[in-house]
Amino acid sequence: MAPARSVYQRDTNRAEKSRAVRKTGDRSVSADVLVQQLINGITLGGLYALIALGYTLVYGIMLMINFAHSEMFMSGGYVGLFVLKALTNESLVGVGTVAFFKGSSIGLIILFAMVFLSAAIVVGLLGVVIERFAYRPLRHAPRLAPLISAIGVSIFLQNAVLLWVDSKALPFPSVMPVVTVIDAGGVTVNSLQILILVTTLLLLAVLDTFVSKTRIGKAMRATSQDREAAGLMGIDINQVIALAFFIGPALGGIAGVFHGMYYGSVKFDMGFLPGIKSFTAAVIGGIGNLRGAMLGGFVLGILESLAAGFLSAGYKDVVAFAILILVLIFRPGGLLGESVVEKV
Amino acid sequence: MGGSKMDIKTVVSGRKLTTKQKIIYAIIAALVVLVPIFFQGIGQLFLVRIMGVVGLYVMLALGLNIVVGFAGLLDLGYIAFYAMGAYVGVLVGDVMLKLFGASFGPYVYFAALPVAALAAAATGIALGTPVLRLRGDYLAIVTLGFGEIVRILITNDVFGLTNGAAGLPRAGEFIPDPAGLVWLRQNAVFSIGDNFNFQFSNNLYWYFIAVMLCLLTIFVVRRLDDSRLGRSWTAMREDEVAAASVGINITSAKLWAFSLGAVWGGVAGLTFANFQQFVSPESFTFMESVFVVCIVVLGGMGSIPGAIIGAIIIQGIPELIRGLAQSGILPLDPGQASLVSNYRYLVFGLVMVIMMAVRPQGIWPSARRAMELHPDDEKIRDEESQSLWEAEHKTETADHDL
Incomplete structure (x- = not known):
């Protein structure tokens, strides 16, 4: 387990570092580095924000941290990869279809829409299944019980992929040509x-x-305010919770596909760090608050990229964890959240 | 939740051993001493080694039990204390060796042990102070972040002390043999027949150290559980607001829980470093923290025998199967053997989910928690129904339990 995780870290670190170094050569060209790191940070922040939405949605309704959400993200990467491979496999869908997908821009758009949709739907359904079997029996249990169960689900899914798919990183083919849209004096988008x-x-x-x-x-809003009262008003609580557990993981799954495309590979433990960081993003924005999760994602992504560019890539994860701890201590309600009063 | 009066009575009366219990304890003690000697004698060294490692995990689980089981604070970064103990202990040992010369070598481990324990306790307070106000699940995430920060700092060779991913001791340095080991290796040698050739080994030494430390831990943990502090932990775990309102100092109770829990992590950490003759950040991943949490949850939160059983099941059995397969005792090929160790994480994940749904109190729940659910002593039951009757007929207080 241990070496595998650090390999993942090294992978992303290297990606970040090489991007920073390539652009700068030496660190005195700091204006360019700053802008480039901001752009990288916004991209990364977008991914965090997508995952953070899932955390915040589930927390808003269930008041639980869905620890297995990072594995939803990971599963999304794998589902996306498999669908992409299947759709571009000539013996599976025919030569003409593949030519259509790869040849025209409309075909490419349809291909990607199908990849993202299938990742979202499959992972969303996975989320619903997990809620049904791992969390629903624990709805009236002490607070720690669902969290421990979620950790169990997370370990299970990680190792299921490790054992039944592959323990090594799988390359994510770049079907879409990644073109540089903006190139202004060393800064590229x-x-x-x-x-x-x-x-x-x-x-x-x-x-x-x-x-x-x-x-x-x-x-959904009613359920998040008071589950029992909402039930008495005729809202089907189980349905609402299931829906939250569909939408959240679906968004996480989409983020997983993006992550695979952006970094060029998927791995069984790719969810751990982005998962924790996205949770941090959700907390920064104020957990339970959708716009807050978005804001938090971008704030964290930018701060992390700046840290990677100006401090050291080795410490960028420390920056994220330190921010998490500081926010929880000094502003546990987050930037956009309300302070939570402990109920007796 | 049962009344505290009832709890204290049974716990105390439960400590008077019956003859049957005495016999059981004597058998367990004999097995703990003789089984590893037997394994050593028949040349199955890996079994002794596994027993030693299980001993360390028992200690870790008992330490985490203080934080999670007694005080109800889910700590997902417990392994950070293990790391602190190992690194501080080894570094301090190194300094001692340089100060007092090589002749101090045998005593380095024992002299560094209290330092490692204190360092871990200080780390526990350093972690505990900022997170005092956080509730259960937030606390879990912050402790996770803390554990990762410690590991990343060690990996990045912070302050130039930890030697990064390569670990300690550095090339050319070594962790000295502890007192008595060399003598025992030379003198504790005997044979019975042709197939039983006993020679004292490093593994056996550290196994017995681990057992003694476990006994110390069990003693302290039992005393803590019955102490005023232990009872305030129980109250805090059940309802923090209510506990604070009856005058329990939540701040100090939490800090004591963190630091007293961390001490055993630190002690186990230094012992682990000596046992391995090596430490590296690889040993202190998040997965290891989860491992220890899993032991506590599986065995039963707050339960001492539970922690032991959990450590044997989670740490011992998979290692045992792998070891037996490697030594050719079990007819498994290497592929199948590594499958066992690969599948264990999968199974642990599943076990955590199933345990929470089916048996959240664990395999061997603590007496206090089990009693809350099934009072099997008739006298207690009578007392309880009596107090229930009184409560129902004298005070009509509605119980708003959210």
Whole structure:
């Protein structure tokens, strides 16, 4: 277990570092580095924000940290990879279809839509199943019980992938050509970064509207305020919770596919660090608050990239954990959250 | 939750050993001493080694039990104390060796032990102070972050002390043999027949050290459980607000829990470093913390026999199967043997989920917790129904339990 995790860390560290070093050569060109790290940070922040939405949604309704959410993210990467491989396998879907997917831009868009949709749906359903079997029996148990159960689910899923899929990192094929869109004096933005950012913002807008405007969204808000009272008003609590456990993991799954594309590989333990960091993002923004999760994701992503660029890539995880601890100590309600009063 | 009066009575009366219990304890003691000697004699060294490692995990589980089981604070970074104990102990031992010369070598471990324990306790307070106000699940995440920070700092060779991922001792340095080991290796040698050739080994030495430390831990933990502090932990675990309102100092109770729990992590850490003759950050991953939590949960939170059984099941059995397969006693090929150790994490994950749903109190729940659910002593039951009757007929207080 141990060496595997540090390999993952090294992978991402190297990616960050090489990006920083390539752009700068030496560190005196700090304005460019700053802007480039900001751009990298915003991309990373978009990924964190997508995952953080899942944490915050589940926490808002269930008041529990879904520790297994990082594995939802990981599963998303794998599901995306398998669907992508299946759809571009000529013996499976036919030569013509693959040519269509790869040849035209419409085909490419359809291919990616299918990859993302299938990752979202499969992982969402996985989330629902996990809720049904691991968390629902514990709804009236002491607070620690669901958390321990969630850790169990997380370990189980990680090792299921390790044993039944692969223990090594699988390369994620770059079907979409990643083109540099903006190149201004050493600062570059590529199409994937823009895609991640746009998708994240779009999904947040949709989710925000869904929760604040629709009938089901109202039911979710009611459930998060007072589960029992909401039940008495005729809301099907189980359905609402299941829905939260579908949407959250689905978003995490999408983030997993993006992560695979961005870093070029998926691995069984890829969820651990992004998971913890996204939880940090959710806490920074104020857990239970959707827009807060988004804000927290970007804040954390940017801070982490700056730390990687200006301090040392080895310490960027320490920065994230230190921020988590500081926020919890000094502003446990988060930036946009309300302070929670302990109920007796 | 049962009344505290009832709890104290049974716990105290439970400590008077019956003849049957005495015999059971004597058998266990004999097995603990003789089984490893037997294994050593028939040349199965890896079995002695596994027993020693299980002993260390028992100690870790008992220490974490103070934090998780008694005080109800879920600590997912417990392994950080293990790391602190190991690194501080080895570094301090190194300094001692340089100060007092090589002749001090045999005493380094014993002299460094209190330092390691204190360092771990100080780390416990350093972690505990900022997180005092945090509730259960937030606390769990912060302790996880803390554990990871410690590991990352060690890996990055902070202050130039830890030698990074390569670990300690550095090339050319060594961890000296503890007192008595060399003498025992030379003199504790005997044979019975042709197949039983006993020679004292490092593994056996550290096994017995681990057993003695476990006994010390059990003694202290039992005394703590019955102490005023232990009872305030129970009260705090059940309801922090209510405990504070009856005058329990939550701050000091939490800090005591963190530091007293950490002490055993530190002691186990230094022993582990000596046992291995080596420490590296690889041994202190998040997974190890989960491992210890898993032992406590499986055995039963707050339960001493539970921690022992949990350590044997989680640490001992998979190692045993792998070891037996490697030595050719079990007819498994190497592939199957490594499957056992690979699948154990999968199984542990599943076990954690199932235990929480089916038997959250663990395999061997603590007497106090078990009693809360099934009062099997008739006298206690009578007392309880009496107090229940009184409560129902005298005071009509509604119980708002959220």
